[in-house]
Amino acid sequence: MIVAADKTYNLAIDCLVAYIRSNGLRPSAVRKMILKQICDLPQPFPAKLLVEACVAERISIGSVYNALNLFIKANILRATTRQRGNAATEYELVLGSPVRMMLVCQRCGRRTEFHDKAIDRLVRERKYSNFNLQQYSLVVYGECKVCRKKKKSGK
Numbered sequence: 001m002i003v004a005a006d007k008t009y010n011l012a013i014d015c016l017v018a019y020i021r022s023n024g025l026r027p028s029a030v031r032k033m034i035l036k037q038i039c040d041l042p043q044p045f046p047a048k049l050l051v052e053a054c055v056a057e058r059i060s061i062g063s064v065y066n067a068l069n070l071f072i073k074a075n076i077l078r079a080t081t082r083q084r085g086n087a088a089t090e091y092e093l094v095l096g097s098p099v100r101m102m103l104v105c106q107r108c109g110r111r112t113e114f115h116d117k118a119i120d121r122l123v124r125e126r127k128y129s130n131f132n133l134q135q136y137s138l139v140v141y142g143e144c145k146v147c148r149k150k151k152k153s154g155k
Helices: 004-022 029-040 047-055 061-073 117-125 145-153
Strands: 077-082 088-093 099-105 111-113 136-142
Touching: 004 029, 004 061, 029 047, 029 061, 029 088, 047 061, 047 088, 061 077, 077 136
Parallel strands: 099 136
Antiparallel strands: 077 088, 099 111
């Protein structure tokens, strides 16, 4: 039986191998181990959590951060800056997905993915001078229904 995490890992490895081949980089067992740790983490995750997960594998902090940057370039991961509290970068698997739309509550941090065909069509049909669109993200910040209710009731 193949578990969902295994499917995710296999897809991530395929993306990584394709990127490495097309960019003349060398394969690395350490990158694969880091990618496995990423697939096992709850999404999104801070780099600190990944570093802690890699300590048992004896992977250096530098290797973890270099791999994070490589995975972003390979369109395996996406980095976002959390806006609530202290600003912090979080990472999450995207695995080649060219579009991401998300609602983020600024009070509780709840994230909700959504897809709007009208926005997608508008962005894709827009002509950008000297620029070829490959992917995009739309993050809308506000207050979720739960937090509005709590605020209204005075909690």
